[in-house]
Amino acid sequence: xxxxxxxxxxxxxxxxxxxxxxxxxxxxxxxxxxxxxxxxxxxxxxxxxxxxxxxxxxxxxxxxxxxxxxxxxxxxxxxxxxxxxxxxxxxxxxxxxxxxxxxxxxxxxxxxxxxxxxxxxxxxxxxxxxxxxxxxxxxxxxxxxxxxxxxxxxxxxxxxxxxxxxxxxxxxxxxxxxxxxxxxxxxxxxxxxxxxxxxxxxxxxxxx
Numbered sequence: 001x002x003x004x005x006x007x008x009x010x011x012x013x014x015x016x017x018x019x020x021x022x023x024x025x026x027x028x029x030x031x032x033x034x035x036x037x038x039x040x041x042x043x044x045x046x047x048x049x050x051x052x053x054x055x056x057x058x059x060x061x062x063x064x065x066x067x068x069x070x071x072x073x074x075x076x077x078x079x080x081x082x083x084x085x086x087x088x089x090x091x092x093x094x095x096x097x098x099x100x101x102x103x104x105x106x107x108x109x110x111x112x113x114x115x116x117x118x119x120x121x122x123x124x125x126x127x128x129x130x131x132x133x134x135x136x137x138x139x140x141x142x143x144x145x146x147x148x149x150x151x152x153x154x155x156x157x158x159x160x161x162x163x164x165x166x167x168x169x170x171x172x173x174x175x176x177x178x179x180x181x182x183x184x185x186x187x188x189x190x191x192x193x194x195x196x197x198x199x200x201x202x203x204x205x206x207x208x
Contacts, residue, residue, distance in 0.1 A: 078106030
């Protein structure tokens, strides 16, 4: 008979699994991250894993979503801090135009979270496809909606007021994130400066 876990135990197990999934994805990539090693590191029987997740990919996706939400909260908190610190009325068309660098700082902080988590691994299209191809259709549909909300989020109204295409602008920010994959070409010493240069250009188009 399967062991019955308390709510506290279930929460702790899920957190351990996500923690180890984040570490293993960065150490070994998606393909070489296995259920066997995940349960060994988390200190649970293999059978217990399937009480929480139907597949390795579902756990990896859950782990990535947690960091995705962390990035979203970071941007929201940062933008609200700028608004409050400088008494900005966000309904005005050029509300943040005098604080472009502060907005860029917030987005750079979000990019740092991305590049220091499993999200960095999933920026690789092959790795992302390995995970998404194994997920149920309804999970994928929710992911697409969630992804767009995070990408556009606070900026959607401003982007539309500027006559810009929201999806194209979200795509542009995504392309900047992918640029981190080419740091060996760009140069480790240049990657942050180059990323900031591109982010500032996008922010100026939105808020300038």
